[in-house]
Amino acid sequence: MRMKLEDRLKPSELAQKFPKATIIIWLLLTLVMMAGGWQLSVSYDTRIFYSEQNSFLLHLREFEKKFSHNNNVLFVVTFKDETSSERVTSVEVLKAIADMTERAWQLPHSTKVESLTNFPRVFSEDDAFGVQEMLPSKEGLTPEAAAAIEDEALADPLIVNRLLASNARATGINVNFQLPVKASDEVRDISHRALAFADEIERDYPDLQVDVTGNIMLMATYNEASHLDAQLLVPIALLVAGGIVVIFLRSRNGSLVVISILGVASASSMGVAGWFGHVITPASIAAPIIVISIALASTIHVVISVKHAIAEGLDNQAAIREAISINAKAVGLTNLTTAIGFLAMNQADAPPFNDLGNIVFGGIVLSYALTFTWLPAALTLLPLGVSSDRSSALMAAVGRLINWLRWPLLAGMVIAVLMTVNGLREVRLDDDFVRYFDTRFDYRNASDRAEERLTGLNIMEFDMETGVDGGGYQPAYQQTLQAFTAWLRTQPGVVSVADISEITRRIHKAMNVSGEPTRNGIPENGDLISQYFLLYELSLPYGASITDRINVSRSSSRVTLIMKGLTSGDIRALHERAGAWLAANAAPETVTSGISINILFAYLSSTNIRTMILSTLVSIFIIGGIIALALRSVTYGVLSLATNLLPAIVGFGIWGYTFRDIGIAGAVITAMTLGIVVDDTIHFLMKYKRLRARGLSTSDAIASVFSTVGVAMIITSVSLAVGFAVLSLSGFEINRALGLQTSIIVIVALGICWFMLPPLLHIIDRGNGVKLNHEN
Known part of the structure; x- marks a missing residue:
C-alpha cells in the first residue's frame, strides 16, 4: 500500500525536484491550449439551446420549410414627448x-416590409375589385383621408395591436429577412444597419422615437451578452478569488501561487474548448468563472495544510510533501465527484449546458493536475514563511462547542430543513423568454416599450393542414379557421390573430356576390373561394404576397397569434388549450399543435428537467458509491448522500419562499451542485475516519477535524459561494439564477456539514471512544 501511495505522489515529487522545468513545461502547454481561444466563436443563434433531436425544434423546421421564417426586425415608432396627445395617424x-417603409427595403437581406401605410386593403368601386396599399401615395394626403385610414385600421383585426396601437399612439414597421443556416455575419450586419436606420429616422423626424426589437435583434443580444459577461464577470471573478485568497491565507507567496493556478486553469479550459470546436453562448461563458471557483476550492486545502505543517516545525519542502500526502486522496475524490456532476449536464437537452459541463470538466482536470504539479513547484520557488496558526485553536474550540451543543443543533437543523422544504410548494417552473436580458441591454428596453405601447413579442403559429391539394379553399376548412381564430381572440394575453379566412370574408364582402350561400361571411362554394384568392393574389401591390400564409399546393395555411404579457407557464397553458380545442372541433387531419421559437423556450425548462432526472439519479448513486468505496464504509457513503442532497432541497425551498419562479437553470442545478457541495463532507469524513482509526473518541475526532480543515472548509465554501454569486451580476437571466441559487446551496451545505453532520456522527458512532473498525 505504501508503494502505491508513493507512485501516486511521484509527479508532485518530480515537480519539487525540478520546479523551474515544471513551470516552463506548464507555461508552454498553457500557450498551446490558449491558442485554441482563436478558434472560439460566439453564437448569434437563439436555437442553440436545443439539440438536433428536440421534437419542438424539428417541428419548427418542418413548419418553416412550408412557410417563411420569422427572422424579423420590428421598428416601433412613437412620440418622444410621452405627454403629447398627437396620434401616429396624423398626416405628417x-x-x-410611408417614407420609412420605402427606405426599409434597403436594409440588407430584407424580403418583406409591413407597415400601416403599405398594408393591403381590399376594396370595390363601381363593381371593380381591387387591392391597394392603405396609403397608395403620400402626395396630397388630407386630414380627412388620414382620419379615414385611422378608422379603418383600428377596426381591422389584422392591423390593430400589431401594426397600430389601439390608441393610435404607436405604430410598427415589421421587416422580415432571409438568412442562411449559419448567419452570424448576416445577423451582425442587419442589426447594425437596423440601429443605424433607427438613428437616421430619428434625425430626419426629430419628434419621433424609434425602438428596435424583433428576432434578429434578440440574436444580436445573445452575442452581446456573451461578450459583456466575458469582459465584465471573468475579471471580477479573478479579483474576488484573489481577494479571498489574500484575506484568508495572509501570505503573499501563497496567494500568488493560488491565483496563478486559477488563471492558468480558467484560460486553458477555454482554449481547449476552442480546439474542440465549442461555440460560446451566454450560458457557456459562465465556464471560466466556475472553473476559477472550483480550482480555488481544490488548491486551498493543500496550501493551508502546507502552512499548518510549517507552523508545526517542518521545513518548506517537507511541509509540501506532508500536505500533498494528507490531501491527495481527498482532493482527488472531491475533483472526481465534482467532475461527475458536471458531466451529468451532458444529458440536458440544451447544448449550451452540455458545453458548460464539458468545459468545466476540462477545467477540473486541469486544476487537479496543476494542484499536484504546478503547486508544489511554485511553492518550492516561492516558499511560504513561518506564521502563527491561531486559526487551528479557534476551529478546535468551534468543534468542541458544536459537540457540546450537538442535540440542540441537530433539532434546530431538522426544524429549519422542514420549514424550508415547505417552500418547495411555492416553486413555480416559469420564466419570461422576452426578458431573459436585463435593462442594461437596449433590446430589453426596446422590447418593454414595444409591449407597453404597441404589441406583444411572443408568437404562436399553427400549421393547419387539410391533407389534399387545394383543401385550403374548402368551406368547411375555412369555417374551422374562422371558429378557431374567434376562440383564440377570447384567450387571455392574445392581442392579434391572423389567418386566411379573414381574407376570404373581406374579398366576399367586397365582391358583393348576391344570392351566394354564406356562413359567417364565408361562401359555401370552394371553387368561388379559390377564384377569390387567385384574383386577390394577382391584385396585391409590390412586396405583398400570400405565400407566407398558405403553402404552394394550397393544402395548408398558417394561423399566427401574438401574445402580450404572458410568461412561459402561461404560454404552455395556452398551447395546451389550443391543442385541446382543435382535437375537439377540427377534422383529424387539421389537428395540430402550436409552434414558434417562443414555444421552444416555453418548454425548455420542463423538457430539460425530464431529461436530467435520470442523469441526476445516476450521479447520486455513482457519487455515493465512490465515497463509500473511498471511505470503505457503506454507512458513511449513505450519510454523505443524505447530507448532500439536503442542500439542494433546502436551496430550492428557500428559492420558493424568496423568488418562486425557476427556469431552465433549475434543470441542471441539482446535478451540478451534487458534486460541488460534497467536497466539504468528503474532507470532513476522511479526516474524521482517520482520526477515529487512531483511537480518538467521536468528540475529540470532530474537534480535531475542525482544527485541521475548518478554515479550509470556510474558504472553499466562501470561494464557491462568492464565485457563483459573481454570475448573479450577469445581465442574462439563466446565469443570474444559476449563480444565485448555487450560492445559496453552497452556503446551506456548509451549515449542514458543520451543524448536522457532527451530531449524526455521534449517533452513528454512539459517542464512544473505541477505535473505529473498517467496514467491508
Whole structure:
C-alpha cells in the first residue's frame, strides 16, 4: 500500500525536484491550449439551446420549410414627448411612416416590409375589385383621408395591436429577412444597419422615437451578452478569488501561487474548448468563472495544510510533501465527484449546458493536475514563511462547542430543513423568454416599450393542414379557421390573430356576390373561394404576397397569434388549450399543435428537467458509491448522500419562499451542485475516519477535524459561494439564477456539514471512544 501511495505522489515529487522545468513545461502547454481561444466563436443563434433531436425544434423546421421564417426586425415608432396627445395617424406621421417603409427595403437581406401605410386593403368601386396599399401615395394626403385610414385600421383585426396601437399612439414597421443556416455575419450586419436606420429616422423626424426589437435583434443580444459577461464577470471573478485568497491565507507567496493556478486553469479550459470546436453562448461563458471557483476550492486545502505543517516545525519542502500526502486522496475524490456532476449536464437537452459541463470538466482536470504539479513547484520557488496558526485553536474550540451543543443543533437543523422544504410548494417552473436580458441591454428596453405601447413579442403559429391539394379553399376548412381564430381572440394575453379566412370574408364582402350561400361571411362554394384568392393574389401591390400564409399546393395555411404579457407557464397553458380545442372541433387531419421559437423556450425548462432526472439519479448513486468505496464504509457513503442532497432541497425551498419562479437553470442545478457541495463532507469524513482509526473518541475526532480543515472548509465554501454569486451580476437571466441559487446551496451545505453532520456522527458512532473498525 505504501508503494502505491508513493507512485501516486511521484509527479508532485518530480515537480519539487525540478520546479523551474515544471513551470516552463506548464507555461508552454498553457500557450498551446490558449491558442485554441482563436478558434472560439460566439453564437448569434437563439436555437442553440436545443439539440438536433428536440421534437419542438424539428417541428419548427418542418413548419418553416412550408412557410417563411420569422427572422424579423420590428421598428416601433412613437412620440418622444410621452405627454403629447398627437396620434401616429396624423398626416405628417403617416407620410413619415410611408417614407420609412420605402427606405426599409434597403436594409440588407430584407424580403418583406409591413407597415400601416403599405398594408393591403381590399376594396370595390363601381363593381371593380381591387387591392391597394392603405396609403397608395403620400402626395396630397388630407386630414380627412388620414382620419379615414385611422378608422379603418383600428377596426381591422389584422392591423390593430400589431401594426397600430389601439390608441393610435404607436405604430410598427415589421421587416422580415432571409438568412442562411449559419448567419452570424448576416445577423451582425442587419442589426447594425437596423440601429443605424433607427438613428437616421430619428434625425430626419426629430419628434419621433424609434425602438428596435424583433428576432434578429434578440440574436444580436445573445452575442452581446456573451461578450459583456466575458469582459465584465471573468475579471471580477479573478479579483474576488484573489481577494479571498489574500484575506484568508495572509501570505503573499501563497496567494500568488493560488491565483496563478486559477488563471492558468480558467484560460486553458477555454482554449481547449476552442480546439474542440465549442461555440460560446451566454450560458457557456459562465465556464471560466466556475472553473476559477472550483480550482480555488481544490488548491486551498493543500496550501493551508502546507502552512499548518510549517507552523508545526517542518521545513518548506517537507511541509509540501506532508500536505500533498494528507490531501491527495481527498482532493482527488472531491475533483472526481465534482467532475461527475458536471458531466451529468451532458444529458440536458440544451447544448449550451452540455458545453458548460464539458468545459468545466476540462477545467477540473486541469486544476487537479496543476494542484499536484504546478503547486508544489511554485511553492518550492516561492516558499511560504513561518506564521502563527491561531486559526487551528479557534476551529478546535468551534468543534468542541458544536459537540457540546450537538442535540440542540441537530433539532434546530431538522426544524429549519422542514420549514424550508415547505417552500418547495411555492416553486413555480416559469420564466419570461422576452426578458431573459436585463435593462442594461437596449433590446430589453426596446422590447418593454414595444409591449407597453404597441404589441406583444411572443408568437404562436399553427400549421393547419387539410391533407389534399387545394383543401385550403374548402368551406368547411375555412369555417374551422374562422371558429378557431374567434376562440383564440377570447384567450387571455392574445392581442392579434391572423389567418386566411379573414381574407376570404373581406374579398366576399367586397365582391358583393348576391344570392351566394354564406356562413359567417364565408361562401359555401370552394371553387368561388379559390377564384377569390387567385384574383386577390394577382391584385396585391409590390412586396405583398400570400405565400407566407398558405403553402404552394394550397393544402395548408398558417394561423399566427401574438401574445402580450404572458410568461412561459402561461404560454404552455395556452398551447395546451389550443391543442385541446382543435382535437375537439377540427377534422383529424387539421389537428395540430402550436409552434414558434417562443414555444421552444416555453418548454425548455420542463423538457430539460425530464431529461436530467435520470442523469441526476445516476450521479447520486455513482457519487455515493465512490465515497463509500473511498471511505470503505457503506454507512458513511449513505450519510454523505443524505447530507448532500439536503442542500439542494433546502436551496430550492428557500428559492420558493424568496423568488418562486425557476427556469431552465433549475434543470441542471441539482446535478451540478451534487458534486460541488460534497467536497466539504468528503474532507470532513476522511479526516474524521482517520482520526477515529487512531483511537480518538467521536468528540475529540470532530474537534480535531475542525482544527485541521475548518478554515479550509470556510474558504472553499466562501470561494464557491462568492464565485457563483459573481454570475448573479450577469445581465442574462439563466446565469443570474444559476449563480444565485448555487450560492445559496453552497452556503446551506456548509451549515449542514458543520451543524448536522457532527451530531449524526455521534449517533452513528454512539459517542464512544473505541477505535473505529473498517467496514467491508
